[in-house]
Every structure is written in structure tokens, then in C-alpha cells.
Amino acid sequence: MRLQLLALLSKEPAHGYELKQALEQVFGNAYPSPNIGQIYVTLGRLEKDGLVRSVDVEQSNRPNKKVYYCTAEGREALDEWVDSPTEGPRVRDEFFMKLVLAPMTGIADRMALINRQRRHYLAVMRDLVELAQQSDQENRPAQLLIEGAMLHLQADLDWLERCQEDLA
Amino acid sequence: MTIASAPSAIHTVNLVKIYQTGGLPVHAVRGIDLRVEPGEFVAVMGPSGSGKSTLVHMLGGLDTRTSGEIWVDGKRADTLTESAWAILRRQKIGFVFQFFNLVDNMTVADNVELPALLGGASARHARERRQYLLGELGLTDKADASPAQLSGGEQQRVALARALANQPQVLLADEPTGNLDSRNTRDVLRVLGEVHRQGQTIVMVTHDARVAGLADRVVTLLDGQIVDDAAIAAVRRRPKGGAGGVVELRG
Ligand SMILES: Nc1ncnc2c1ncn2[C@@H]1O[C@H](COP(=O)(O)OP(=O)(O)OP(=O)(O)O)[C@@H](O)[C@H]1O
Ligand SMILES: [Mg+2]
Numbered sequence: 169m170r171l172q173l174l175a176l177l178s179k180e181p182a183h184g185y186e187l188k189q190a191l192e193q194v195f196g197n198a199y200p201s202p203n204i205g206q207i208y209v210t211l212g213r214l215e216k217d218g219l220v221r222s223v224d225v226e227q228s229n230r231p232n233k234k235v236y237y238c239t240a241e242g243r244e245a246l247d248e249w250v251d252s253p254t255e256g257p258r259v260r261d262e263f264f265m266k267l268v269l270a271p272m273t274g275i276a277d278r279m280a281l282i283n284r285q286r287r288h289y290l291a292v293m294r295d296l297v298e299l300a301q302q303s304d305q306e307n308r309p310a311q312l313l314i315e316g317a318m319l320h321l322q323a324d325l326d327w328l329e330r331c332q333e334d335l336a
Numbered sequence: 337m338t339i340a341s342a343p344s345a346i347h348t349v350n351l352v353k354i355y356q357t358g359g360l361p362v363h364a365v366r367g368i369d370l371r372v373e374p375g376e377f378v379a380v381m382g383p384s385g386s387g388k389s390t391l392v393h394m395l396g397g398l399d400t401r402t403s404g405e406i407w408v409d410g411k412r413a414d415t416l417t418e419s420a421w422a423i424l425r426r427q428k429i430g431f432v433f434q435f436f437n438l439v440d441n442m443t444v445a446d447n448v449e450l451p452a453l454l455g456g457a458s459a460r461h462a463r464e465r466r467q468y469l470l471g472e473l474g475l476t477d478k479a480d481a482s483p484a485q486l487s488g489g490e491q492q493r494v495a496l497a498r499a500l501a502n503q504p505q506v507l508l509a510d511e512p513t514g515n516l517d518s519r520n521t522r523d524v525l526r527v528l529g530e531v532h533r534q535g536q537t538i539v540m541v542t543h544d545a546r547v548a549g550l551a552d553r554v555v556t557l558l559d560g561q562i563v564d565d566a567a568i569a570a571v572r573r574r575p576k577g578g579a580g581g582v583v584e585l586r587g
Binding site: 290 | 379381382383518522525526543544545546548549550551554556558559563564566567568569570571
């Protein structure tokens with residue numbers, strides 16, 4: 169969550185609760201709602217690393233609130249983040265390990281492994297389809313995230329098919 | 337063996353198809369035993385050339401079997417003549433081909449209504465069903481067009497509407513979403529989910545995991561044989577509320 173918070177703070181200073189609300193508004197339900205404790209812990213770490221600073225702002229008849237802002241160092245970290253390419257989806261997943269080790273060690277039958285995995289992916293896909301239907305169509309980040317997950321899953325299934333063809 | 341009160345919608349026994357065209361014989365389907373119960377949605381998957389189209393074509397009587405048995409709704413069907421198959425299809429089977437097969441010199445509306453009319457529906461009922469299906473599939477404004485004027489994805493949806501027009505006992509479909517973008521696939525998914533909930537039996541060849549995910553069961557072919565046939569179970573970690581679950585699902 170570090171860099172999301174830093175990005176929000178680079179736009180304007182804010183206190184913890186405002187950041188929580190901003191995250192919820194931007195991502196909708198596409199990401200699990202962040203809890204406020206986590207946000208304060210993360211802000212504390214960012215401050216320790218010099219990426220943000222905070223000032224106490226006095227409030228009438230309420231305790232002071234801490235307003236955070238992004239430092240020059242923070243801005244640099246943010247630039248580095250957006251400028252570097254993002255890691256692609258994992259290629260060597262756990263299933264791949266099982267598939268390779270199965271014939272070597274006799275721990276499992278590869279055909280059965282592939283079949284079970286296919287049915288699992290399809291079950292996950294079914295949940296994604298349901299989620300997409302239940303989620304607000306206007307919440308574009310949520311819909312795009314679900315669609316991305318579906319496309320990854322489709323690729324995984326196509327790959328399983330390739331693995332199975334190899335066994336034939 | 338199950339003791340079911342209603343006969344299976346589809347049942348095959350050691351079904352075999354060997355194509356013999358010149359050169360070497362091609363063993364496209366090699367001994368398939370398949371049982372589909374009324375109301376079941378079965379997805380057929382498998383690599384290219386594994387025999388999926390050959391199988392569903394035989395189930396719809398569009399291709400003859402080399403040996404084995406095909407039973408439709410409790411009646412032996414593989415021994416039927418071509419004209420008897422045509423009648424059986426009209427009464428009980430909706431078919432969506434991999435390459436659509438729409439009639440170009442008829443409007444989209446007539447293409448969809450025709451099977452219902454042939455099946456004995458009243459003109460009014462056929463029209464209402466057509467309006468409902470074209471509406472659900474986002475094709476209302478194409479009703480008066482000729483299929484030749486439509487995109488591949490649109491033709492595919494018309495073919496699905498046509499196959500469902502008659503509320504057939506069994507819907508057989510061969511890659512019905514191959515040409516669809518994600519919005520159109522969403523419409524097709526909704527319609528399939530809806531007719532399935534209403535009890536439509538479906539046997540569908542598909543590579544599309546979104547479509548296959550709707551099925552109760554997935555049958556996987558490899559080299560003309562069934563290598564997997566089992567229910568799609570619910571995932572253990574069901575996402576709770578909201579798309580936030582996506583992240584956890586893939587976690
Ligand atoms: N009319 C035909 N004459 C000769 N061989 C055929 C004929 N139709 C299909 N085949 C062969 O039978 C095998 C199974 O073909 P089929 O069309 O059933 O595969 P499929 O699983 O539907 O593939 P795809 O995913 O590409 O549609 C293939 O080897 C194919 O070349
Ligand atoms: Mg095919």
C-alpha cells in the first residue's frame with residue numbers, strides 16, 4: 169500500500185482517514201477496503217524513511233490531527249515506481265512444479281493433475297463471472313480488474329491444454 | 337448406472353467415428369460413453385482436432401456414426417434415416433454450428449422464428465420468443481438485416497437465438513462464442529445462464545472458460561477419447577461481497 173498512499177499524497181496533503189476514503193473511492197470494491205490501522209502503520213514507515221512528513225493541525229474541541237505530505241524524496245521514489253516496468257504474471261507457478269516433478273518422482277499422474285487443475289480454474293472462473301455480474305457496471309476499475317483476472321485464467325487454461333496435448 | 341425416472345437427454349455407447357476420405361482413415365472419435373441428464377449443462381473441451389465437433393455433430397445427427405449407439409430422450413437415434421433425424425432435430429434439438437449456417441436470403445428475424453414455426457409454435461409465440469432472444473442478445477436493431485450484412489460475432493448470436501427459439505429439449509452448440517468480444521460474451525453468458533436455470537439441457541463445445549465455467553460438468557476430449565468427465569465444484573474460498581475477492585481468489 170506504500171506507493172498508493174504516496175501517490176495520493178503527491179496530489180495533496182491528507183490525514184489518514186482521508187486517505188482511506190480516497191482509496192475506497194478510487195478503487196471501489198476492486199481492492200479489499202484498507203483498514204485504518206494498516207494505513208497509519210504504513211504512513212509511519214513512510215515517514216521514518218523520509219518519504220513523507222507530517223504536521224499536527226489543531227482542531228477546535230477535538231484532538232489534533234496529523235496531516236501528511238509528500239517530500240522531495242517521496243516524489244523521487246514515486247517517479248522510480250511509475251517509470252519501472254511492472255513484473256508480468258508469474259510463469260513458474262506451483263502447479264508447474266507439480267507437473268514437472270510428477271513423472272520424475274511418481275508422486276502423481278500428470279493427466280489427473282491437469283484435469284483437476286482445469287476444473288479448479290473453471291470453478292474460479294465461475295466465481296469471477298458471478299462477481300462481474302454482481303459488481304457495479306459503472307465501477308470501471310473493479311470491472312477491469314475482474315476482466316484482467318479472467319484473461320489470465322483463460323491463458324492458464326490454454327496452457328493446460330498445451331500440456332495435455334503433449335501427453336497424448 | 338442410475339435409476340432415473342426420466343430418460344437421459346443424451347446417451348452414447350461406445351460411439352466411434354472414422355473418417356475415410358482417400359488416404360489413411362482418421363479416427364476422430366474413439367469409443368465415447370456419455371450420458372447427459374435432463375437439465376444438465378455439459379461443457380466439452382479439448383485441443384483442436386480432438387473430436388469435439390465430430391462428437392456434437394453426431395449427437396445432432398449431422399454426421400453419421402461409424403459404430404456405437406446414440407440415444408436421444410430415451411429413443412435410439414443412430415439408426416434413424418436422414419429425414420427421421422430432421423424431424424427429431426426439429427422437435428427436440430437446437431444446434432449452433434461452429435460456422436453459423438444462417439440463411440442469407442431471409443432476415444435475421446425470420447432466421448430466428450423459422451425453427452419455432454417449423455416446430456409448431458403459433459406465429460405470435462414465435463414472434464415473442466424471437467423478440468425476447470434478439471433483445472437479450474443485443475440484436476433488436478438487426479432484426480430486418482440479412483445475416484450477410486452482420487459481423488461474425490453478430491451472426492454467432494443470431495445462430496444462438498435461432499437454436500433457442502424453439503425451446504429445444506437439448507441445445508447442442510459448437511464454439512458459440514468464438515467471435516465475440518467481452519461485452520457480447522457477457523450477453524451470451526447471461527442468456528445461457530438464464531435458459532439453463534429454466535431447465536435447458538446444454539451440451540456445448542467451448543474453449544472459452546467463462547462459458548465453460550457456467551456448466552455443471554466438464555468433459556475433456558483428447559485424441560477422440562474422454563480423458564476427464566467430472567463436475568465443476570465450487571471453489572473453497574468464495575469471494576465475500578465485492579470484487580475485492582478477485583485479489584484473494586488469485587492470491
Ligand atoms: N470431414 C472430415 N473428413 C476427414 N477428416 C475429418 C473430417 N472432419 C474432421 N476430421 C478430422 O477428425 C479429427 C477431429 O476433428 P474435429 O473437427 O472433430 O475436431 P475439433 O475438436 O472440433 O477441433 P477444433 O477445436 O479445431 O474445432 C481431426 O483430425 C480432423 O482433421
Ligand atoms: Mg471443432
